[in-house]
Amino acid sequence: MTSNESTKLRADELFLIALAIDIDPGEMFKEIFKDLKLEQ
Numbered sequence: 001m002t003s004n005e006s007t008k009l010r011a012d013e014l015f016l017i018a019l020a021i022d023i024d025p026g027e028m029f030k031e032i033f034k035d036l037k038l039e040q
Contacts, residue, residue: 014028014032
């Protein structure tokens with residue numbers, strides 16, 4: 001979405017994008033962040 005590495009996309013912006021393209025926001029988040037894991 002941007003070539004500037006310091007730019008952050010906010011959760012509310014992602015939510016609005018999901019609504020705009022008519023997909024489930026939860027599924028979008030799961031796909032985008034599928035590599036994130038909790039550290040133990």
